[in-house]
Amino acid sequence: ECLLACEVTLDSALAAVDERRRISLLNFFEHNYFRKLNALQRISDDNEAASLSDLPQNCVLIRKVMATPLRLLLLPPEVMMTNRVIRHFGEEYALRCVFRDDNGQRLVPKEFTRGRSLQDQSLIIPDLIYRTLGTGLHIASRHYQFLAWSNSQMRDGGCYMYSDATVNDEVHGEMVYNVEDIRRWMGDFTASKNVPKLMSRMGQCFTQAQPTIMLKKDDWKVEDDILGGIVHPETGEVFNFSDGVGRISKKYADRIAKTLGLCPTPSCYQVRFKGFKGVLCIDPLLDELDQANIVFRKTEVEVVKYSMPSPVCLNRPLIMILDQVSEKQGRHLHKKVCNRIHSLLELELDKLAAMMFDENIATEELSSRLSLPIDFHQLHSNGITFTNEPFFRSLLIAVHRYNISWFLTLYEYSNIATGIIFRIASKQIQNFLPCSMGRTMYGVIDDTGLLQYGQVFIQYSSSMQYVLTKKIVYTGSVMVTKNPCHVAGDVRMFEAVYQDALLHLCDVIVFPRYGPRPHSDEMAGSDLDGDEYTVIFDKELFFENNERAMFFPKSIPSECGTPPTTGDMIDFFLKYLSQDSIGRMSNAHLIIEICDDIARKCAVAVDFPKTGVAAKPLLSHEQCEVMPDYMQNMIRPSYRSKRLLGELYRKARRVEDISEIVQGTKFADYCDPQLYDESLFHEQSELIQESLRLRDEYHSRIQQLMDEYGISDEASVISGHSMTIKRIIEMEKDDYSFYHSDKIVELRYSRIFSYFRREFFKEFGGESDFLTVDAFGKREMRWNMALITKAKAWYAVTYTSAFRSSEFRSFPWIVWDILLIIKRQIALMLKSPTSSTNPLAIHLTRAIETFCYYHHASLKQFVNEISLGPMRLEAFVRYSQRYGSNVEMPCFVIDNWLRVEGIYERSALRRIHTVVLFLQFSVGILHGKHTSDELMNRHPIYFEKLDHLRDNPETADLACSTGEILFAFLRYLASRQFACANFIRFRLGGMMQGKKGASIFTRPEQWSALHAVAFRAFHHIAITANFDALRIMEHGDDVARYEWDFGESDTPVIVSGELCNHKDLSLQRINAALKKWSGVYEIMSRATKHEQLLITCTGSILARQRLHRILLMEPERLFDAVLTDTMPKEARDDFL
Secondary structure, rough: OOOHHHHHHHHHHHHHHHHHOOHHHHHHHHHHHHHHHHHHHHHHHHHHHHHHHHOOEEEEEEEEEEEEEEEEEEEEEEEEEEEOHHHHOOHHEEEEEEEOOOOOEEOHHHHOOOOOOHHHHOOHHHHHHHHHOOOOEOOOEEEEEEEOOOOOHHHOOOOEEEEEEEEEEEEOOOEEEEEHHHHHOOOOOOOOOOOOHHHHHHHHOOOOOOOEEEEEEHHEOOOOOOOEEEEEOOOOOOOOOOOOEEEEEEHHHHHHHHOOOOOOOOEEEEEEEEEEEEEEEEEEHHHHHOOOOOOOOOOOEEEEEHHHHHHHOOHHHHHHHHHHHHHOOOOHHHHHHHHHHHHHHHHHHHHHOOOOOOHHEEEEHHHHOOOOOHHHHHHHHOOOOOOOOHHHHHHHHHHHHHHHHHHHOOOOOHOOOOOOOHHHOOOOOOOOOOOOOEEEEEEEEOOOOOOOOOOOEEEEEEEOOOOOOOOOEEEEEEEEEEOOOOOHHOOOOEOOOHHHHHHHOEEEEEEEEOOOHHHHOOOOOOOOOOOEEEOOOOOOOOOOOOOOOOOOOOOOOOOOOOOHHHHHHHHHHHHHHHEEEEEHHHHHHHOOOOOOHHHHHHHHHHHHHOOOOOOOOHHHHHHOOOEEHHHOOOOOOOEOOOHHHHHHHHHHHHHHHHHHHHHHHHOOOOOOOOOOOOOOOHHHHHHHHHHHHHHHHHHHHHHHHHHOOOOOOOOOHHHOOOOOOOOOOHHHHHOOOOHHHHHHHHHHHHHHHHHHHHHHHOOOOOHHHHHEEEEOOOOEEEEOOOHHHHHHHHHHHHHHOOOOOOOOOOHHHHHHHHHHHHHHHHHHHHHOOOOOHHHHHHHHHHHHHHHHHHHHHHHHHHHHHHHHHHHOOOOHHHHHHHHHHHHHHHHHHHHHHHHHHOOOOOOOOHHHHHHHHHHHHEEEOOOOOOHHHHOOOOOOOOOOOOOOOOOOOOOOOOOOHHHHHHHHHHHHHHHHHHHOOOOOEEEEOOOOOOHHHHHHHHHHHHHHHHHHHHHHHHHHHHHHHHHHHHHHOOOOOHHHOOOOEOOOOOOOOEEEEEHOOOOOOOOOOOOOOHHHHHHOEEEEEEEEEOOOOEEEEEEOOOHHHHHHHHHHHOHHHHHHHHOOOOOOOOOOOOOO
């Protein structure tokens, strides 16, 4: 009846089966098919049909097939940005083919030949490749034949295939093209005498890019490159300073910007045109001299990417170089660099936690991290509380979970193979380095010749979001590198200078055209054909001097006498699959300390697809049998890394362990009483039915998007922060610029959002009749009661439990501005300004009051012990008299929490110390380095200082609630500022006046246990919005106490089989010691065929973390500890 509805439904059914959902296929198909069919039948014209599709502009659906040694799997079409070939010959005849093992993982030919002699090498993989690419694939009535591949496809083990394509030519009419015809159309490649060069040239035709302006032959000219400098010691050639960078007039740059809808005009574009590949940089002189652009015949310039404000993330190779080079250049410098990077991570972790409970921070983070057309500031100022509204809180959780997971990897090495960080270009990913401390920029050449060797010119937009804001010219020392960076010399210091003649360039870094060697080549042997550079302004990360720049090898491919044939291409494809080694070499480079030789091999391996020259295999001393813990290797045993990367990994891991708990947390069914109108169900039944229909259609399209990309929840789709996503290819972000799967999901959801917004205003004549935007971009929405009623109906059918069929909550927020009008009108009627509230603090205050009510006897006893007798603390007595329960209750809760956690038994802390710490914090006395302005909000003063207290029988009122003060104290205890304090002086502020005993702690282990439990409690409360971590029980029943963070380790720890082969120790005795030291409930171990043990456990978060640390010890030390029954230092909670 309807092929489109049938195909879409079958795709959804296949996705449901892949996810192993329990469904009835017949019922599933029937339900979804008729829902889609009804939606299509309501369409009255082609424009509506186009609007119903969520396919973004310049995107197409491409069929895909997976070839394995035993099977050929036909997969659903995938959304991709168009390329030059598909735009001309159409997507109908295209097929993307990927080669995989039968388990769906990447095909590793060596796995099929392991342990065999050269004569007995398996023919399974060669047979698969030659059978598929040589013979082609017959699917239905079509015969798909091998065409070509792009570099990123090749690294992923894939290629393009095409069947005979029918094209309506403007001159010749309808014509049929086979693969040979298509190759001839792509260009004249007869000058390419080797396969790698030929395929690299062909691959440019498959780069996903946007077509822009049409150019004629008179619009271009070719200039000579700028050559000079010293002679390369290996190739004997002089260096090319302008390799990959051309010029474009301002007039043509403006035309391209207008086509792409960009304002202002970018300073440079990364382009593809015929055989040209590189960037075009604006040169105003071309307008004055009336010169042309660099293009051949009449056709389109394709734009891959353009310069824009882009943040910096510090990836693993860069952090490793910063760590090791700073250590080499001096102890003080090393300490400064490490402290700065720790502080940056602390800043980000604190911000991620704070947005879960602080409405102001939540507003800022939602605005900066999400690309939704919603004004979060207006919603916040009109009473929407993001931290407890179910939909917006789900967005915050998705952002938090995604970024913590990203910190654990810092950077995936599969992406490092190409050397470009594309994730930083996405708005959704918050940078690890604040935008005022660094940017990512395209590199271009100084065509004026004013810059000297060692100088650069840098001008950048002051705002990351609003590019029309003022521009800043940076001058002074600057650190620059290119990704991937492999050796110490790849990270370099330059002097940024001011130049009037270069002020037309913004958000790019301009390198000089003079010197013994191009600065770009000094950094990992890069060039200027689209490479992006990490530019760091933060002086705390600067080196004292530059290390020697390495000369990277330049592989020269061997030439053939004749142009390569299709058979030669297939042979090279098989060779690449068999010899690709960039991933192994990059990982080895990160682990092995003596790594210059590995860096050279990495450079060769990166160029393998373009040169055909494979890197030499890693030698035995260049390989590692035991991996550092930050690599998260699931095959080999690990050890605890003492480097900076290890410290950062373990800190992020502690938060991730806590955030896992939120996966199963169910939030209360909060419903805004001002937006929810129950009377609509009785008075507007037709409106409710129509709203239900649109809601179900919207939910169906969101579910389809989730199924297609394997995304787990609605918030991950809408926020663009998905933990798992089915990607077009594994390495898509290496070459695809903006147009990777994350971006396509974002574009497709924006189409869905726009469609249903049009549906909302459709019966009222369209949104344009109600919306006005002034010259400054300020929106004003006119409204009437019909609009208000319909918006309330959308909210009601989504949030009422009686009609809610799923956990989707985003539907009514499509018309967020109408809901905003409702809130605003109610506030005007009530004549009460919207007050800023902190829902978490309110809930915590109630929980504290409830706990103290049910434990009033224990509370009274606690107050008496601190106020009377030998434990009397005068400061507590005076503050208790002045502030009453606002002092007594939080001190009691803290004391109870630390007692239950066993902190008093495991550390030097006592009750009096914790009370003094709380009082000092409340009057503004913070221990540790005073970096709170950077790491926290400016700390408020809650209580008067002790010497200012007045004897007043009346209890003073506080501006802050008890919950807010206690939670702020937890945040302080969890901070690195407190953990890294040199000492803690309890007598500060006169808090221990007249008391004897320990008044100063000088060793971090004396308070490290307090920091560890505070860190866990603070992040758990922030993420889950419940208070189990504080041990607050409703009725004080000891039987009800349980390990709130109890769970099972998500991934096993891999240890050497030596653990169970000791002559004097049995595995049972070792397990008993491990349980005793770590505190886990149970340990499970399983032997593997590689003589290793996989160990998992159950227990609290802290217990599992202790066991993990112990298992990373050297086996000899662990055996000695078990034999002598001595608890190792790794079992201490302060051992990070």
